[in-house]
Amino acid sequence: MSDTVKVGLIGYGFAGSVFHAPVITSVPGLELTKVVERRSAKSKERYPWVEVVRDAEELYADDAIDLVVVTTPSTDHYAFVKKALLAGKHVVVEKPFTPSSADAEELIELAKKQGKVLTVYHNRRFDGDFLTLRELLRQELLGEVKEAEFHWDGFDPVMRSTNWREGNEPGTGVFYDLGVHLLDQAVKLFGVPASIAGDVQIQRDDAEAHDYFDVTLLYDSGLKVRLKSSKFVREAFPRYSLHGTKGSFVKYGIDPQEAALIAGLQPSTARHWGKEPKELWGKINTSVGGLHVEGVIETIAGSYVDYYRNVMEHINGKAELEVKPEEARLAIQLIELALQSSKDGRALPVPFAAAASII
Template sequence: MSGAVRVGLVGYGFAGSVFHAPVITSVPGLELTKVVERRSAKSKARYPWVEVVHDAADLYADDAIDLVVVTTPSTDHFTFVRDALLAGKHVVVEKPFTPTAKEADELIRLAREQGKVLSVFHNRRFDGDFLTLRELLRQELLGELMEAEFRWDGFDPVLRSTNWREGSEPGTGVFYDLGVHLLDQALRLFGAPASIAGDVRMQRANATAHDYFDVVLQYDSGFKLRLKSSKFIREPLPRYALYGTKGAFVKYGIDPQEQALIGGAQPSAVRGWGKEPREQWGKLNTAVGGLRVEGVVETIPGSYMDYYRNVMEHINGQAELEVKPEEARLAIQLIELALQSSRDGRALPVPFAEASPIS
């Protein structure tokens, strides 16, 4: 096919209304056409042209819909993605892909059989800080990496809500919700590790889903990458900290796109979208041509629109798919290994360690 891609959105909760609909409607060539909302029609207030239906089956039966975007809780991803593929639709699904690698394998197989595109919304590949970090590594400005730490912290010591993310079903908890982003970034930059050691816990009173993780990825080169998240970090720690034979890069803060979207911004209407203020730029301390260099590095502007633009171009046969389902599946397998490692109290070998970096 070529030309406009008509989109049906399943779910208009936080993910659907904040991260997907505004980005989809900011990409020329994507047409948000129909939205599934079970008990409301909130999407029409912002997108008055859309048709609201209350059952996903109405979306699947619509021959005019080319791409279905699934933004339901992760506990339901498998069923919605399966049904959309069986209906002959291309599919984007919110992360995490599925609670288990086995379910991911089944969906990947089904997408191939149906001849349809399947991708997972790993939007954090399009964060400005990650794009900047990737470019620093591409230019080898840190030399050979020895160790690094990626963190996603906050201060929320009292469990107040009982939403699905805090539930006890498979696919819930901070490791699936946030850890999967860090794992995807690790695979993107460095490939699969040789071993993984996980410490995944429930720290807050009355928690039923894990709210803390400390996961170490060990590579054959000797490089060690630590991924961490805690709800008890009141004083911010670096988001990224990398140390190599030439120097170091340390970066604080979160990509500004998220807060802008939460605030109701429309990416296509904001000049300089994704541009980060100077005070949040990362610090580089390294050597270039025998000279000591120390200073800040301007953050490359992030763009979640690039994710959806790539999906559209791939559907139209114009580009290779940026986020492949097989890559998202590897992140789920690492989650399963880390959870097993945490239960066993020992590091575990990674059976797919021969996988090369995705970038």
């Protein structure tokens, strides 16, 4: 039996055309076969071999399709994922997983019942800066980390137009869109917090969805991890800053893969994919073997291709799944708690911390 995994892509908007199709087609063994586009055939211009269909039902009914990739607005994730699983397909769904953790749990149970792979596109685990942080912590170069701060800011103070991400439906707003990535990264690096304190707001005039968050994860060890995003930051904060018993690490800039994908580059053909310029390497000030060390740490090259390669290998029984659906559900649970914390004006305990630690 062939190990080739045939892929059907639902949606060829920004997410589908920029973050998924170029990456899928860069993985040997993944074959982009059909794309659902309601009114156009743009995918066929770049990938002439694909078949463009108008309705997702045509993917579900095609026995040749092994994997369905859902890149619709998050407000529709639940319905598309459920139908794909019921049709006997493996599923990758864009983040955020679903607007509610209850919906996420239902889909996880359905995937188990169907015996199918379900995973969420937490591609920011494959950013070079995150990979570098993970290695710094693995080697304990900062000692015991006591404080960390992750930022995803920008300067966009005036509402110009409204897309689905900025509407008022469940699962919209910057906390679901960007905050879910930072939550996922923080939990992978430091584990599930004991409590969470959220400040989630709508700051811009005429905005309908939250466009600001300042969320702190609190750990029994005393560690505090602050996650923050604002549309009013013209002078950038560090993307990541970590401070521990041996020293500090501060990193500016953002992984270059997104900009390269937006520019139309293909991971399989671009030179030095995911490599970050030296001027953006993070600065470290620490102690190593009793010596005081100051300098820069070369950023590990990021690779979104590794996400899809892992999915393919897991479907073929050759690797453990990197992004488990339970982990993606946990991120939604933390979002729900942070939103409640913001409403209540107080930190809230994380009641599922002990159970989540065994994922």
